[in-house]
Amino acid sequence: MRELALNILDITENSVSAGAHLIEIDVLADFAKDEMAIRIRDDGCGMDEQMLATVCDPFTTTRTTRKVGMGLPLFKFSAESAGGIFSIRSEKGKGTEVVATYRIGHVDRMPLGDFGGVVLQLVTMNPQVDFVFTAQSGETTGKLDTRELREILGEDIPLGAPEVRSFLREYIQENLVDIFGGRL
Amino acid sequence: MKSLEELRALREKMRSQTDNRSVAADGETVIKVGMATCGIAAGARPVLEALLDEAEKRRLHNVSISQTGCIGMCRLEPIVEVFRDGQKYTYVYMTPEKARRVVAEHVVNGNVCTEFLIGEN
Ligand SMILES: Nc1ncnc2c1ncn2[C@@H]1O[C@H](COP(=O)(O)OP(=O)(O)OP(=O)(O)O)[C@@H](O)[C@H]1O
Ligand SMILES: [Mg+2]
Numbered sequence: 466m467r468e469l470a471l472n473i474l475d476i477t478e479n480s481v482s483a484g485a486h487l488i489e490i491d492v493l494a495d496f497a498k499d500e501m502a503i504r505i506r507d508d509g510c511g512m513d514e515q516m517l518a519t520v521c522d523p524f525t526t527t528r529t530t531r532k533v534g535m536g537l538p539l540f541k542f543s544a545e546s547a548g549g550i551f552s553i554r555s556e557k558g559k560g561t562e563v564v565a566t567y568r569i570g571h572v573d574r575m576p577l578g579d580f581g582g583v584v585l586q587l588v589t590m591n592p593q594v595d596f597v598f599t600a601q602s603g604e605t606t607g608k609l610d611t612r613e614l615r616e617i618l619g620e621d622i623p624l625g626a627p628e629v630r631s632f633l634r635e636y637i638q639e640n641l642v643d644i645f646g647g648r649l
Numbered sequence: 650m651k652s653l654e655e656l657r658a659l660r661e662k663m664r665s666q667t668d669n670r671s672v673a674a675d676g677e678t679v680i681k682v683g684m685a686t687c688g689i690a691a692g693a694r695p696v697l698e699a700l701l702d703e704a705e706k707r708r709l710h711n712v713s714i715s716q717t718g719c720i721g722m723c724r725l726e727p728i729v730e731v732f733r734d735g736q737k738y739t740y741v742y743m744t745p746e747k748a749r750r751v752v753a754e755h756v757v758n759g760n761v762c763t764e765f766l767i768g769e770n
Binding site: 629 | 663690
């Protein structure tokens with residue numbers, strides 16, 4: 466992966482596969498402290514302790530098509546090679562939380578990349594899942610909650626409708642520029 | 650800056666409009682893009698964007714585009730599967746440019762892009 470946004474998409478796809486109804490995604494930056502954190506939390510099927518213990522070892526996966534799961538190990542690597550910490554908590558039947566932190570100025574920290582595009586993709590391609598995105602930098606915070614969007618649109622207009630999609634693309638981009646200003 | 654008030658206004662506008670999007674072809678075409686780690690790392694996101702963009706620009710009504718997990722051939726990603734007329738076509742090593750051609754030539758005009766199919770490269 467060349468962008469952290471792609472890691473976020475990949476880890477969130479795990480939550481979608483886990484049958485989550487609500488997925489919360491935070492990108493929090495503190496430029497004064499040179500720290501950033503990415504957090505993905507879901508209410509999906511979760512993992513038992515044994516699964517959790519081995520999940521960051523690339524030779525474990527429940528998948529049948531291919532033996533090696535690479536998503537979590539790659540995300541872990543992205544944090545640990547940029548002066549940060551990776552952690553995962555999960556409870557069978559309750560959900561999972563994955564957190565990765567980074568030193569913003571670390572030479573090996575990957576750029577955030579097209580996070581707005583990833584947010585747009587998640588929101589428009591997963592009609593069965595609700596998302597809450599939080600982007601924060603110092604005092605400025607932006608939130609996007611698909612439950613609020615769905616309430617505005619009503620039952621008959623999906624989030625993936627082309628007109629809605631183009632509105633959301635600009636709405637997300639403008640807010641992200643306002644919060645991070647291309648500094649991540 | 651855009652606000653959610655504009656979304657409310659957009660909803661009213663959409664409700665009052667009759668659907669005038671044109672039809673792609675007889676029967677529905679289903680397009681799936683592999684979006685597991687292997688696909689994402691190989692560039693599946695821009696491929697999906699290109700497909701959605703092309704379908705939107707051409708106002709294709711009878712096309713449904715969605716994501717799927719690992720298709721089991723990670724080396725050939727990005728992979729796009731097109732289901733049409735009861736047949737499955739597997740396009741491999743896709744790029745946004747190739748994806749736009751698949752929409753224009755295969756989905757709209759019914760001419761399969763054989764050079765991008767699995768087994769051809
Ligand atoms: N949020 C989650 N909820 C429940 N189980 C999860 C979650 N995230 C990961 N898992 C479990 O951990 C396994 C490993 O995940 P990982 O993303 O590393 O690989 P993968 O999804 O199997 O394959 P890929 O390399 O395509 O991502 C998954 O197969 C799944 O069983
Ligand atoms: Mg995965």
